[in-house]
Amino acid sequence: MEFVRSHILVCAGTGCTASKSHEVFDELVKQLESNGLDKEVKVIKTGCFGLCELGPVVVVYPEGSFYSRVTPDNVKRIVEEHILKGRIVRDLLYHETVKKDNISSINETGFYKKQLRIALRNCGIINPENIDEYIAYDGYAALARALTEQKPEEIIEIVQKSGLRGRGGAGFPTGRKWEFAAKAQGEEKYVACNADEGDPGAFMDRSILEGDPHSVLEAMAIAGYCIGAENGVIYIRAEYPIAVHRLEVAIGQAKEYGFLGKGIFGTDFNFDIEIRLGAGAFVCGEETALISSVEGRRGEPRPRPPFPAVKGIFGMPTLLNNVETYANIPWILQNGWEAMAKIGTEGAKGTKVFALGGKITNTGLVEVPMGTTIRDIVEVIGGGIPGGKKFKAAQTGGPSGGCIPASHIDTPIDYETLTSIGSMMGSGGLIIMDEDNCMVDIAKYFLDFTVEESCGKCVPCRIGTRRMYQLLEKITEGNGTMEDLDTLEELCEHIKQNSLCALGGSAPNPVLSTIKHFREEYVAHVRDKKCPSGICKNLLTYKILDNCKGCTACTRVCPVNAITGKVKEVHVIDPAKCIKCNACVEKCKFNSIIKE
């Protein structure tokens, strides 16, 4: 084995790639070569570190120096100072790791301290395109032991005892699902992986596939052994090109090593995995719709039962789990069910990965034990809300979930507590909103999404969501009545009870939860014709305050000449002409223009 004195890890997740981490990588390779260091220092592309806000991220080992927002121009200094002379470039480090007299480990920063990485255990540590690195971290050991030493029933029992529940949203006990699929009869069986991560604002499944694809492949092979399936299918969004590529590479390598294919580990167990690309339909995250899409048809759901465990892909028994769920499996089998059962709350064991976004300082991917409070995630891990604004709500579960208000910020997160306050776990999108976000507008945003994504098969969802959207539109335009609020709530209940699948059944959640927790905001829109957050355009008027310096910048930028006034005198906006384009507010240097 080659010996290298330093490893430089460059994040190659989607977030960092978008901020040009590949250019940083290329520059690193170039600089190391020109300094003659390419034999003793190795540069590796890894999966997501989680702290996407600070991308591109570069970490140098053995020191563990965490460089953030690295540009190609910074690379020369890192190589010449740090690598060549051993002097860490302090001003390029993530500022939280830099203390007065020493540099602390990244694991001691607020962002990482409260995290516990199980599903993400290898992300940002190994090179996802090199199977040897996965094996070095005990990869495929669980599969080897399963095939050569354990019976399928034993493994299913371990999964059951661990308390693992589906991480895709609904939280069905994983072990029981495996048991059903194992008992079902069929000439063929399928193990499928749901990687159709459609919730806008959730990207944990993609990051796992990009950062540690083998953990999912290994888990699927174990599942195949447990339920007696030889076919694996990964249904993944075509919008995730990096993840698809890494999966293809990983499947190829696993086949080469004999971890997939015929006669795995010298046993008579055969298992193969095929990738199927989705084509942009949110409803395909629903299991029966996903199956229909894998079969090449319109991705419309069908009534259950029969459940996929009995009748799934091409009519055969199918075990369908989410990416994050699978990523937990090898860890449980390696560490024992007790290790997982120790973590979390009474009803929810282990950890959950959240994609933290919106109005938060540290946007990124975080994995926390079940039962962590929203406050810890927002204030400690997320680093609070930027710009000194106040926390208003956290949205979980995307278009199927709801908004959690500040009064519930100390709620420990698990499946049941979130449902009881009108939201849901969902796949793990966690969007933070501050006082500038209008809750009626957010409800409308999610409804717009569901209207667009409703497959149209059942009436409550197809027509009901559109009616809901129209009512919200009426309210945000200032034409709502108090009766509309009652109609809206009534409609929500009907849609919830009568829709065919979970998309329709959960579509009212964003509306119901915002009405429940932010009723006064709806009332302000309806009765006072005001949008307290200044978002709903029809309800706003722009006004120039007396501290206007008369610099005339606004008059020049106004596209409709609605602003008049002399130089060095207070200007006036003609509300009849104003089209509320906000151009003047952006231009004004003195914060003299307000919306109310």
Place this chain on the structure above:
Amino acid sequence: MPNQKTKIPFKGTPEQEKKLREVIEKHKDGKGSTMIILQEAQGIYGYLPEEVQLIIAESMDMSLSEVYGVVSFYSQFSLNPKGEHVVAVCMGTACYVKGAGDILERIEKKLNCKAGEVTPDGKFSVDAVRCIGACGLAPVITIGDNVHGRLEADQVDGILEQYMK
């Protein structure tokens, strides 16, 4: 998002058709391969006009309406050709709460082209897309392969002008 039948005449070449027929031949007997063929066909032509759907339907022994049913169901399949520069505005929640709506509005105004449409000169097309996963850069747009992140509405015109030359 409007995704109606295109008004732009079909300009497929014999080479493209040859490629398409090879793709169909390769996947025809695979179970449930309609979507795989459609995805590759869109890769060849850039979109899926009626002419292409008809070739697929006939060689797969399906009705055109069945193929159209699948094409129109999925947002990734386009019935319209795309512009030379594809402008995609991320409308994921993280971007939305940080003002993606204003960004889209600015782009539509600057290019005089609504989301889901293409400019008459074929230079730009605008799409409002689902979360592209670069939430750390919110609000974010992509133009071709280039990513422009942490945007503010008044930067939009300048960015688009770089592509207008």
